Amino acid sequence: MTTFQETRPSAAAKPVRWAADAVAVMREGARLRLDYSAQSLWRVDRVIDEMRRDEVPYAAVEKALRGFGAYAGEVIVRQAGGEWWASGGEHWLRTPDGRLWDPVDEARRCFLGDGSLRLLCREAMAAAAKSTQ
Known part of the structure; x- marks a missing residue:
């Protein structure tokens, strides 16, 4: 159970920078333009998939995965009205429907296949849209 939570802007500072x-x-590096759209996450998933197929060691891509997860989180923040939350050094999102999401962990899971x-993002946006109907 989390006893201390911060909301934006302090909880968002690190993920926004990542x-x-x-x-x-x-x-x-890759000449790919990411524009914080939900469609851009196709490219991010492909990049992570390529790293996995190239058998890059996890330690070599750990920070990149954190950045990709934070990027996905910012897409959700901007598209679905979510907000960053932090506790104990961990960062996650809360969408308007009250659900919590961990895009940084999802990026790690992507790397593991x-x-x-x-x-x-699609699921978070759908859940947020349902809560506003």
């Missing part, structure tokens, strides 16, 4: 770093690295940032 996401911006991922956008910059993808633009400069058992996740999708695109699908996480």
Whole structure:
């Protein structure tokens, strides 16, 4: 059980920076433009899939995965009205329907072959849309 929670802006500071770093690295290194749209998560999932297929060691991509997860979280924040929450050094999102999401962990799961940032975003956006109807 979490006893202390922070809301935006303090809880968002680190994930927003991680996401911006991922956008910059993808633009400069891979020549991919990430625009914080739900569609851009297709590209992120493909990049993670390529890293897995190339058998890159987890330790070598850990920070990149954190950045990709934070990027997906920022897509959800911007598209579905979610907000970052933090406790004990962990960061997650809460969408307007009250559900909690962990996009950073989802990026790790993608790397292990058992996740999708695109699908996480789609599910979070659908849940948020239902709560406003």
